[in-house]
Amino acid sequence: MLNPDTIKKDFPIFKNIPELIYLDSTATSLKPKIVIDKLREYYETYSANIYRGIYHLSERATEEYEKTREIIVSFIHAKSSEEVIFTRNTSESLNLLCYSLGEEIIKKGDEIATTIMEHHSNFVPWQQLLIKKGGKLAVIKLDKDGGLDVLHLEKYISKKTKILCLTYVSNVLGVANEIKKIIQNAKKINPSIITIVDAAQAVPHRKVDVQDLGCDFLAFSSHKMLGPTGVGVLWGRKTLLDAMPPFLYGGEMISEVHVRNTKFKETPHKFEAGTPAIAEVIALKEAVRYLEKVGLKEIENHEQKLASYAIKRLGDEFKNLHVIGPKNAENKGGIVSFYFKKYHPHDVAQILSEKNICVRAGNHCAMPLHEELNLTATVRASFYLYNTQSDVDALIDGLHDVSRILK
Amino acid sequence: MTIYQEVILDHAENPRNTGNIQNPTNTVIVYNPLCGDKIKMDVLIKKDRVIDVRFQGQGCAISKAASSLLTDWVKGKTKEVLKNMTKKDMMKLLKIELGPNRIKCALLPLEALQKLLI
Known part of the structure; x- marks a missing residue:
């Protein structure tokens, strides 16, 4: 089993910024010490x-x-x-x-x-x-x-x-x-x-x-x-x-x-x-x-587990939030994109950022897809081998804060 | 410091000066395609002075608050004063600091205003 807490130790950025919750690996991943x-x-x-x-x-x-x-x-x-x-x-x-x-x-x-x-x-x-x-x-x-x-x-x-x-x-x-x-x-x-x-x-x-x-x-x-x-x-x-x-x-x-x-x-x-x-x-x-060394199958499973957990909590806890994409995609990677009906994705990402949570907001260089879905922008959280379940928990807590702040 | 200060949230939730002007001197629509923000702004000018300005739009809390605060501020000002308004003046109005990725949300209403005055 892949242990993200052990993996985190291989990435110097977590030593420098222990509070970092990085959920934007789809944009670019963090780097382990051996690469640096x-x-x-x-x-x-x-x-x-x-x-x-x-x-x-x-x-x-x-x-x-x-x-x-x-x-x-x-x-x-x-x-x-x-x-x-x-x-x-x-x-x-x-x-x-x-x-x-x-x-x-x-x-x-x-x-x-x-x-x-x-x-x-x-x-x-x-x-x-x-x-x-x-x-x-x-x-x-x-x-x-x-x-x-x-x-x-x-x-x-x-x-x-x-x-x-x-x-x-x-x-x-x-x-x-x-x-x-x-x-x-x-x-x-x-x-x-x-x-x-x-x-x-x-x-x-x-x-x-x-x-x-x-x-x-x-x-x-x-x-x-x-x-x-x-x-x-x-x-x-x-x-x-x-x-x-x-x-x-x-x-x-x-x-x-x-x-x-x-x-x-x-x-x-x-x-x-x-x-x-x-x-x-x-x-x-x-x-x-x-x-x-970690194993790509392990990484894939780990990301899927985090994504499923995130999708479940988002669905259970937020009435006005919509996750986009196939609901039951068996073959889904660790990417979850969503939007609130009432809040602009940039405001959501900005408030999360104040809690050291990095997500992407915008059209993610996929404007034709957003047009097709009739959306201007979405919020995207993406997971990689160094993400933990508590990172997802922090995201969910952060989104509750968004609802409180923006009402 | 959070950028979601009470003043910002208040103006975002209850924006002032929304709607249309019956017979505007000028009207303009500006977009920020990346955020999907869109602002339509009408202005009524008499003797080089802004008598009324109204806006309609969709966008994030920052762009809405910026539109609301700006339209409040410009009433009664001369075209000359408004034409020379800078990015810095706009930020003074908002009383918050924005990073490079977010500043364009705050500057969109200023872009609209300056296009109206051309």
Whole structure:
């Protein structure tokens, strides 16, 4: 059993701010000491650029950097390190796909399918590309239970659909979509469809196996999974990556440059122009090791337990509060979004903040979903491995204070 | 110190100067799309002086209180004075301190007012 009280001790921020109730890991996670130490280790003992130096420090940095790539390979069950590209974040991973793949394959009249519950980063790039190219964005809506309308995929996907891009876990509803089944069904309708999964809210919280999912691309961020900020990962099938042109040009991604032409390196280096976030990539592997040591199944169960407890108390104790999303989602992550009829989410979050409780208020970069639900904003509490049941209790007490203060 | 001081809560719950003006000199609607805040403001100006100002809107307690306090304060003031009102003046009116993420709620009514005076 995962013991969050023990886990808290591994996160220095709780020593510095013992009263902190952090319920916003969906926005970004806190960092364990081993990750912070690893960043420091790079800067203090082998701070050098990677690949180019023929001296010990650079070789050590290169080894440490590439070791992270190998660790990611086994973490998500990729076939080889050539399939794992480091970017700045999930948004950049998805934009890379939009520019390098979308620009190439989308022609006038083509379609891209996505869902109404996407984060803006997996919605806006495709929407803008289609505006430019004169194509159509098909948006998979919610069913009457509040999950994705996956039983009627043929309404959204046809032979004209070149790309299906969808989120694994909604950053608002917390619901985990049945990615494997959706991809299988989409490929039945159109075998050549390319499938892209935004796994930013999945990889930190559950075991993700890219080969089992059957997708073509998958993107996630380091900073949401206990790792440093400034690093994202894009996994893709090698055959597809080989066929794609580079996204950014510059240092480290070329093999030969002449006055009239340039030859690029092979993937993944072809997609990693310029000096990357070296320290951050190096430290990311400590985050992966930490997650694996605790166990992703344990983390998933722990979050579900906290979410169920929170949903129950919210339902039992607040008459004018509504939790959004499927009520009985079996496959729900540790995300609970809600709103009061009478109080603005910003006022709720502000009063909670005065009690050191950090929640998110707003549309959580998912405006199309809020529009669909006819809401301008919601309050979101999200849980991770360091959250305890007493954190949920503090949230509930805080919400009672909100009702008292705002009446 | 909590920003939900009694004055703020009072103005948020019972905002002054709500509604419309029959024949306004000018009318404007401003939005804060991120919060979903929306304010419609009417003004009646005679001889460069604000005779009446009314607002309608939806939003958080801070934006409602700010609209209420601002509309109370501006009556009788000249256009010249109001045009030069700053962020700082608005905060003096509210008598609270707001962080960078919340200040835009308080400044939305000021944006409306200044658009009305253009």
